[in-house]
Amino acid sequence: MFEFTEDQLAIQEMVREFSEKEIRPIAQDTDKNGSFPEKTIKELAEMGIMGLNIPEEYGGSGLDEISKAIVISEISKCCVSTAEIVAVHLLTNDIILRMGTEEQKQKWLPNAVEGKLGAFCLTEPNAGSDAGGLKTKAEKTEGGYILNGSKLFISNFGPEEGDHLIIIALTDPEKKTHGGMTAFLIGRDTPGVQVGKTEDKMGLRGAVVSEVILDNVYVPEAEVLGKPGDGFKIAMIGLDGGRIGIAAQATGLAEAALSEGVKYANQRLQFGKPISSNQGLQWYIADMGTRIEAAKMLMLEAADKRQKGEKVTKYAAMAKYFCSETAGYVCDLSLQLHGGYGYMKDYPIERMYRDARIMRIYEGTSEIQKIVISREVIKEYT
Amino acid sequence: MNILVCVKQVPDTTEIKIDPVKHTLVRAGVPSILNPFDGFALEAAARLKDKDPGTKIVVVTMGPPQATAVLKEALSIAADKAYLVSGRTFGGSDTLATSYILSQAVRKMEETEGKFDAIFCGKQAIDGDTAQVGPELAEHLGLPQVTYGLTCEKNADGSGLEVVQEGDGYNQVIGIQFPCLVTFTKPSFDPRFPTIKRKLAANRANIPVLGDDAFPDIDTSRIGLKGSPTHVKTTFTPEQKTGGVIIQEESEEESAKKLVALLGEKKVV
Numbered sequence: 001m002f003e004f005t006e007d008q009l010a011i012q013e014m015v016r017e018f019s020e021k022e023i024r025p026i027a028q029d030t031d032k033n034g035s036f037p038e039k040t041i042k043e044l045a046e047m048g049i050m051g052l053n054i055p056e057e058y059g060g061s062g063l064d065e066i067s068k069a070i071v072i073s074e075i076s077k078c079c080v081s082t083a084e085i086v087a088v089h090l091l092t093n094d095i096i097l098r099m100g101t102e103e104q105k106q107k108w109l110p111n112a113v114e115g116k117l118g119a120f121c122l123t124e125p126n127a128g129s130d131a132g133g134l135k136t137k138a139e140k141t142e143g144g145y146i147l148n149g150s151k152l153f154i155s156n157f158g159p160e161e162g163d164h165l166i167i168i169a170l171t172d173p174e175k176k177t178h179g180g181m182t183a184f185l186i187g188r189d190t191p192g193v194q195v196g197k198t199e200d201k202m203g204l205r206g207a208v209v210s211e212v213i214l215d216n217v218y219v220p221e222a223e224v225l226g227k228p229g230d231g232f233k234i235a236m237i238g239l240d241g242g243r244i245g246i247a248a249q250a251t252g253l254a255e256a257a258l259s260e261g262v263k264y265a266n267q268r269l270q271f272g273k274p275i276s277s278n279q280g281l282q283w284y285i286a287d288m289g290t291r292i293e294a295a296k297m298l299m300l301e302a303a304d305k306r307q308k309g310e311k312v313t314k315y316a317a318m319a320k321y322f323c324s325e326t327a328g329y330v331c332d333l334s335l336q337l338h339g340g341y342g343y344m345k346d347y348p349i350e351r352m353y354r355d356a357r358i359m360r361i362y363e364g365t366s367e368i369q370k371i372v373i374s375r376e377v378i379k380e381y382t
Numbered sequence: 383m384n385i386l387v388c389v390k391q392v393p394d395t396t397e398i399k400i401d402p403v404k405h406t407l408v409r410a411g412v413p414s415i416l417n418p419f420d421g422f423a424l425e426a427a428a429r430l431k432d433k434d435p436g437t438k439i440v441v442v443t444m445g446p447p448q449a450t451a452v453l454k455e456a457l458s459i460a461a462d463k464a465y466l467v468s469g470r471t472f473g474g475s476d477t478l479a480t481s482y483i484l485s486q487a488v489r490k491m492e493e494t495e496g497k498f499d500a501i502f503c504g505k506q507a508i509d510g511d512t513a514q515v516g517p518e519l520a521e522h523l524g525l526p527q528v529t530y531g532l533t534c535e536k537n538a539d540g541s542g543l544e545v546v547q548e549g550d551g552y553n554q555v556i557g558i559q560f561p562c563l564v565t566f567t568k569p570s571f572d573p574r575f576p577t578i579k580r581k582l583a584a585n586r587a588n589i590p591v592l593g594d595d596a597f598p599d600i601d602t603s604r605i606g607l608k609g610s611p612t613h614v615k616t617t618f619t620p621e622q623k624t625g626g627v628i629i630q631e632e633s634e635e636e637s638a639k640k641l642v643a644l645l646g647e648k649k650v651v
Contacts, residue, residue: 010585014458014576022575048578061578 002300004066011063012070018047019078027079030206031351036161037082037206044086045115053093058109060093065241065307069248069299076252077259080355081206083252085117087245088155092118092166095238096185099226104185108164116163120242121151121212122235129368131168131232132176136214138169138184144220145171147184150196151212153362158198158208162188165212166238168231181231184219192217203354240312242363243320247299250323250359251292254330257352258288261334264341264349281337288330295319295326314376321369324359331356383437383536385427386491386498388484388519389420389456391449392509405614406474407509416452419504421459423566425573426534427502428460434536438462440495442487444472444480450589457584458576464587465491469594474607477510481518482604486597488523499560500543505530505567513565520563527563528556534564551628 004012023040030037044050053068054060063071068090076083093112096105112118127133136149147169156162164187172180186193196211226234262285265276275281302315331353335342342349360366393412401408424441431437441456443449444467453464467487475483492498501523503516513529520527532553534545542559548567558564576584603609627644631637645651 006585007582010581011578014578014581018575043575046577047575052578056579063578 002297002304004070008064008067008070011067012074014047015049015071015074016077018043019075023075023082024078027081028345028348028351030079030081031203031355032205032345034200034205036158036208037079037085040082041085041115041117044082045113048113049086050089050115051093051109051113053090054097054109054113058105059113060109065244065303066300069244069303072245072248073252073255073299076249077256079206080249080253080352081204083249084204084207085156087242087249088120089115089117091238091242091245092120092156092164094241095120095166095183095225095234098237099183099230099234100185101222103222104225108185111163117156117161119154119157119162119165119212120238121154121157121165121167123151123153124149125152129365131181131235134168134170134176134181136167136169137173138171138182138219140171141218144218144223145169145182145184147192147214147217147219149214151214153199153209154212155207155209157188157195157212158210159195161208164188165193166225166234167212167214168235169214171228171231175229177232179229179232181235182228183225183231183234184223185225186217186219186223190217190219201358203351203356203358236313239363240316241306243316243369244299244302244306244312246359246363247295247302247316247319247323250320250327250356251296251299253352253356253359254288254292254295254323254327257327257331257334257349257356258285258292260347260349260352261285261288261330261337264347265337268339275337284333284337288333291326291329295323299323314373314380317364317369317372317376320363321366321373324356325366327356327359383430383434383499384496385430385437385439386488386495386501387420387424387427387439387441387456387461388501388503388516389424389441389443389452390417390504390507390509391415391443391445391452392417392507400617414448414451416455417504417507417509419506419508419566419568420452421504421573422568423502423504423564424456424460425569425571426531426564426566427500428574430534430536431460438495440465440491440498442467442484442491444468444475444484444487447591453589454584454587455576457587458581459574460580463495464589465592466589467592467596469592469596471594471602471606474610475605476610476612477512477514477518478611479605479609481515481522482609483597483600484515484519485522486600487592488519490592490596497561499562501525501561501563503563503565505565516563516565523561523563525561525563526558527565528558529565531564531566532569 048061051060052063055062072083072087138145138147167184168181171182192215194213196213198210266274268275299319302312302319305315306312335349335353338349341347391414394415399408427439439461440463441461442465450466457464472483506513528545530548532546532548534543537544545556545564547554547556629637629640631640
């Protein structure tokens with residue numbers, strides 16, 4: 001049985017109280033208006049949340065992977081848009097910490113602690129699940145590289161949003177994923193970096209997602225992240241952490257959706273009794289509760305292994321796959337418990353249902369996770 | 383600066399049950415929070431510390447052992463040190479007895495923490511709603527006081543505070559010399575949130591308890607239920623005075639003329 005430490009429990013209590021008091025009351029409006037929760041992000045930064053995985057020497061809070069998962073999960077219970085902004089930001093913090101030079105850490109991590117957002121730019125119009133399809137090029141020039149191309153569906157990047165970007169680009173089109181990609185860490189104000197289309201999404205409407213256009217962007221060698229040719233490896237390391245982040249979002253959302261479902265089922269009277277007294281619906285609730293507990297254990301196991309420095313590709317993929325599918329399942333059944341009211345925007349389950357849908361898609365679809373998992377499992381059992 | 387902030391743990395609900403015999407609050411089973419007005423007092427202290435980082439903020443509460451929760455909360459927000467005043471003989475104290483015990487605690491804490499320049503309290507607790515403990519504490523200690531503070535700043539020569547006090551439809555700035563006591567009401571801004579670092583430190587904090595035997599010179603006839611002269615016969619919400627006319631013309635002279643005219647119409651003058 002997984003037990004949180006006293007510190008982890010204290011962090012959970014703190015973030016839960018903040019989320020209930022400050023985030024839940026505005027979650028419906030954030031969704032309805034598609035408004036970026038700028039004030040909330042500023043407050044989270046003041047509390048130390050935006051730099052929670054950054055060591056104290058750079059101004060951060062120096063917390064572990066489990067605490068990170070707890071924080072994302074607690075915020076997600078109240079507003080998945082906000083949780084997504086935090087999760088992506090923590091993912092970029094993580095990559096900078098693992099791969100950045102001391103100079104890069106000194107330059108960007110204090111910004112990150114202040115809540116100046118990081119964005120991770122891998123996806124392109126023709127390179128989603130297949131990173132090998134990358135078209136953005138980084139051509140070597142004197143003292144650096146010239147970047148050209150565009151990145152699609154980039155979270156934490158918008159007309160006003162986003163501070164620093166991690167960009168994966170092709171440096172050797174022949175080698176592609178086998179040493180032909182390089183990661184760059186640049187500021188959003190770098191000449192030639194433009195904001196393309198800002199997406200109008202089905203869910204996560206408070207989290208800004210835009211296209212990044214790179215038009216002859218000169219990047220000095222000092223802004224290469226890791227070594228030239230390490231781009232794909234860096235992307236994969238980032239995705240391991242990112243997938244656990246999505247799993248944390250998903251379990252938080254699933255718990256919130258179950259809570260809404262049970263609350264409604266206890267209140268709603270039909271045929272003279274609460275609908276929660278019907279065995280058919282009780283079985284739904286049992287399935288939801290069971291899957292959520294299993295999902296949480298898997299997510300925490302993955303986070304714990306990552307904290308211990310173990311290779312987590314399999315566990316991260318399993319957690320991402322199972323937790324996101326669970327969130328979809330629970331939101332769907334909870335909406336079913338709500339009946340017609342669940343289809344109306346007056347009830348938060350309508351928003352949760354839409355927010356849940358992306359979880360099976362981003363940071364690698366469920367189908368891609370199964371490819372990753374099966375590859376690892378076959379290796380293990382062969 | 384050395385600031386003491388008095389805080390109280392209160393039930394987080396408007397559904398407060400009252401013991402039908404003792405006419406006191408039944409606290410069991412109700413979630414507890416830091417009294418919001420005490421949070422405003424703590425924020426006022428924190429803002430003084432923002433400007434003068436050498437400032438020390440000590441928090442104190444009187445209550446059962448579980449009241450350490452609000453002390454830890456205060457530590458996670460802004461306080462540097464916390465004390466719990468807790469003893470069987472203190473139980474059942476009304477506001478007079480409570481403020482008397484707190485005055486003894488202030489003297490005791492000052493032996494370790496040094497003299498307090500200012501004592502901040504919430505204007506009232508949301509459970510008892512008396513707004514008496516702060517002013518009574520000032521009287522026990524012989525301190526000047528300002529109630530209903532919104533914000534405060536150190537005065538120019540650093541010898542006291544300038545407190546913005548909330549009035550009925552107006553605010554006024556009142557100067558007060560150290561040592562002093564100020565009670566605070568809800569300001570226009572939200573108090574700050576705890577930070578991760580402070581939260582973890584608060585979680586590990588060792589909170590000294592000032593118990594029954596902490597104050598050898600205390601007058602035991604003035605504490606606990608038997609030292610409490612208050613007997614609540616009934617509670618009710620007083621009727622709000624309505625109406626009234628505000629005369630606010632361009633100049634004071636015009637306002638005066640209008641007042642005279644209105645009083646004339648009513649045949650008052």
